[in-house]
Amino acid sequence: MNQNLLLCGVGGQGIVLVSKLVASCAMQKGYDVMSAETIGMAQKGGSVFSFLRFGEEIASPMFGRGQADLMIAFEPAEAVRMLPYLKKDGCIIVNTKPVMPVTAVLKASAYQGTEMLAYLKQNVSRLILVNGEKACHEIGSPRVLNMIMLGTAVRHGLLPFSVSEAETAMRQNVRPQFAELNQKALAYAESEK
Template sequence: MSLDIVITGVGGQGNVLASRILARAAMAAGLAVRTSEAIGMAQREGVVTSQVRMGDPLWGALIPSGGADVLLGFELAETVRGLPRLKPGGVVVASAAVIVPVTAALGLAAYQEEDLRNYLRRNVENLHLVDAGALAEEAGHPRAVNTVMLGALAGLSIMPFDAEHLLRTVLDIVPAKYRGINSRAFELGRRAVGGY
């Protein structure tokens, strides 16, 4: 089995860490893996896109446009921007979280949150909107959004390994003092899409 995943968001959301966790989990499951990242101009709040390819055959690290099986969107506008990467019938797991760009915060542009949600609902057949920010807070830390999103992805049972394997990988990577928070965040994400 092969699986191509595009992760999109903005700097500071844990996008790159999430891609590394997925890659490590795939390698531990005996799968071939390729990854790639494109990091925006700003360290924080610049666009960040990661690609994770796992399985066989793998020809390169870049997923062709229209070729991703899964789009994991950490921020609403970036999820919409990433849709051309998704193949027809692909799965979108999107955080309902928004990070308003500076131009919108200054009143120079509009950030139309509800329009973005409606666009996703109209244009994505397999859409799972997750209130990842609220779930991360519930788990104990606002920066656990990436783990919530990995839990949601695992809850859909589309990975070539089980949810427990991915959770073990998360807990192996995060510092010991954050393992409880990340374990709760993962389970909350998993439950948010009906997986358990």
């Protein structure tokens, strides 16, 4: 049985690293793994995604709409944008803090993220909200959101590996001076319904 994961958010939120860590853990479990992600110009403040699949027999690194078992969305509007990819009974983890695009700030647009969260609540049965802003503040760095999101997915049993296995992969992939901070973020347990 293949598992399809979709990560989405805004360039600079550390999505690619999460994709790497999940891939590394899935490889450890003996699965074949494929992934595809946004690279290049769109990374600069644009919407970014990473498709990741693991299992026994995978043909393509991408998958179609309605096929993601799990989505980890780092931003509410990006969660809504990519929602068509979620399976009917799939689960989505969403960071509640919106990232205002420059275009919205310029036009003094009304986008605040709350309308997106309301839409998600109405249309997704398995929704896990993460107050990433609060979590980052408590951990003491604005740059650990990615580990908070990954830790949440693992703790909810949505990925086939443990927090300590994720930690091992993380330590192999981040610079030693940031390992402790990222470990705190992975283990961070606060999430709200």
